[in-house]
Amino acid sequence: DIQMTQSPSSLSASLGDRVTITCRTSQSIGNYLNWYQQKPGKAPKLLIYATSSLQSGVPSTFSGSGSGTDFTLTISSLQPEDFATYYCQQSYSTPLSFGGGTKVEIK
Amino acid sequence: EVQLVESGGGLVKPGGSLRLSCAASGFTFTDAWMSWVRQAPGKGLEWVGRIKSKTDGGTADFAAPVRGRFSILRDDSKSTLFLQMNSLKVEDTAVYYCTTYETHAGYSSGHWGQGTLVTVS
Numbered sequence: 001d002i003q004m005t006q007s008p009s010s011l012s013a014s015l016g017d018r019v020t021i022t023c024r025t026s027q028s029i030g031n032y033l034n035w036y037q038q039k040p041g042k043a044p045k046l047l048i049y050a051t052s053s054l055q056s057g058v059p060s061t062f063s064g065s066g067s068g069t070d071f072t073l074t075i076s077s078l079q080p081e082d083f084a085t086y087y088c089q090q091s092y093s094t095p096l097s098f099g100g101g102t103k104v105e106i107k
Numbered sequence: 108e109v110q111l112v113e114s115g116g117g118l119v120k121p122g123g124s125l126r127l128s129c130a131a132s133g134f135t136f137t138d139a140w141m142s143w144v145r146q147a148p149g150k151g152l153e154w155v156g157r158i159k160s161k162t163d164g165g166t167a168d169f170a171a172p173v174r175g176r177f178s179i180l181r182d183d184s185k186s187t188l189f190l191q192m193n194s195l196k197v198e199d200t201a202v203y204y205c206t207t208y209e210t211h212a213g214y215s216s217g218h219w220g221q222g223t224l225v226t227v228s
Binding site for chain 2: 046089
């Protein structure tokens with residue numbers, strides 16, 4: 001099974017900041033890496049699939065990059081609605097697996 | 108608009124069984140691969156399992172913690188997905204989400220239901 005290491009587990013940032021979250025997999029997964037956003041009490045929402053493809057309706061302030069075992073989610077300018085928890089997920093092979101999550105809080 | 112509505116959650120004793128349902132609309136359910144994801148209280152997301160469309164074989168795969176205890180079924184005539192959970196354990200307590208499994212979008216979970224809470228105690 002593929003293990004996921006997501007970092008940091010939490011971060012504090014200010015409005016307008018550039019934020020970077022990283023995800024590392026225990027083996028190469030090509031570009032089968034997805035990112036989700038979850039707000040308290042709500043279902044997760046798909047942000048980016050296949051490493052860098054933006055889901056319809058997601059602001060262009062979100063971007064993804066990487067390949068193989070190292071991946072990055074970047075928020076170029078943090079907005080009030082971006083304070084949430086973010087999860088990476090590998091979809092290269094079953095069982096699929098998620099990273100532990102990164103909680104983005106207001107500084 | 109894609110809608111996924113889960114139901115069937117509740118309180119069950121250890122060793123018991125429960126069947127969750129997910130009513131789907133707004134897309135061609137027959138062609139869809141579907142999955143279940145769960146989230147224990149205050150914890151992260153955990154993939155539970157996935158079922159392919161009948162056209163693609165209709166087979167299901169599961170995460171190790173639930174393999175042999177859980178099964179995923181589908182009724183294409185009613186656009187409904189099921190999660191049959193047997194031999195439930197305290198550690199199965201979680202909100203269970205039904206999701207689409209996007210074969211044309213990196214096998215991501217493109218759409219999610221609102222979730223249904225299962226408490227094993």
